[in-house]
Structures are given as structure tokens and as C-alpha cells.
Amino acid sequence: MAHYFTVEEARTTLRSIRPWIQEVLAIREEILQQRPQDWPLVEKAAGNGGNRRASRLVTRFDRLDRLVHSIQDTGAILKDLNLGLIDFPAWRENHEVYLCWRSGEPDLAFWHEIDAGFAGRQPIETF
Numbered sequence: 001m002a003h004y005f006t007v008e009e010a011r012t013t014l015r016s017i018r019p020w021i022q023e024v025l026a027i028r029e030e031i032l033q034q035r036p037q038d039w040p041l042v043e044k045a046a047g048n049g050g051n052r053r054a055s056r057l058v059t060r061f062d063r064l065d066r067l068v069h070s071i072q073d074t075g076a077i078l079k080d081l082n083l084g085l086i087d088f089p090a091w092r093e094n095h096e097v098y099l100c101w102r103s104g105e106p107d108l109a110f111w112h113e114i115d116a117g118f119a120g121r122q123p124i125e126t127f
Helices: 007-048 052-073
Strands: 077-080 085-092 095-102 110-113
Touching: 007 052, 007 085, 007 095, 052 077
Parallel strands: none
Antiparallel strands: 077 085, 085 095, 095 110
């Protein structure tokens, strides 16, 4: 059975998730910055036993994977890695909705119907 968050539970969980998301976004940016120069190294390393830069890239991907799993283990849903968009399943008026937070927002301030997505966000005061 799915866990449904109250607004306060989601805010409490967000305090744990926020630094993880910041690190996820930093690793993402690092990988994207290195991509043009590192992909040939990764391809070459796969055939000859590896190298230091390729190993660092793999280590960053491993850390990214662990962070994503830590976020998911809370019951939150990482909706968009590029934006740092997190949804928290919640129950409203006899159906599931999402409490919604995006990296850079100071607090959990929005919710939306599942089928409305990010574009359908509404102020948390209407929850």
C-alpha cells in the first residue's frame, strides 16, 4: 500500500531531501560539463582496463544512483532530475494527488492533480 503524505510530513521529509537534491543537481551539472571530453575516455577505458578520469565519472554516476534511491526510499517521487522536481503522494477528497516541490523553492507551496502535472500546480492553501 502506498504511503500518503500530509503537508507536514512532506515538509519534514523535504528537509532531508533538499541537500540530496542539491547534490544530485551538482553531479548532473558536473557530468554534463565533462561529457564531451569524457565519453571517449569511457569508451576507450572499457576496452583497456580503465583510467582515472573514467573511474571518477563512474564514481559520480554511482553517487547519483545512491542519492536517487535515498530520495525514493522516503516515499517521495523524483519527477524531473533536470529541475529537481519532487512529488509527494497525498490523499485529497477521496483520490490521490501530489504535493509538489521544485529545487529553489523555499518551501512546499504547491499541489496538483496527478493528471494535471507540474503545469496544473495549485497553491498549497487550497489543499
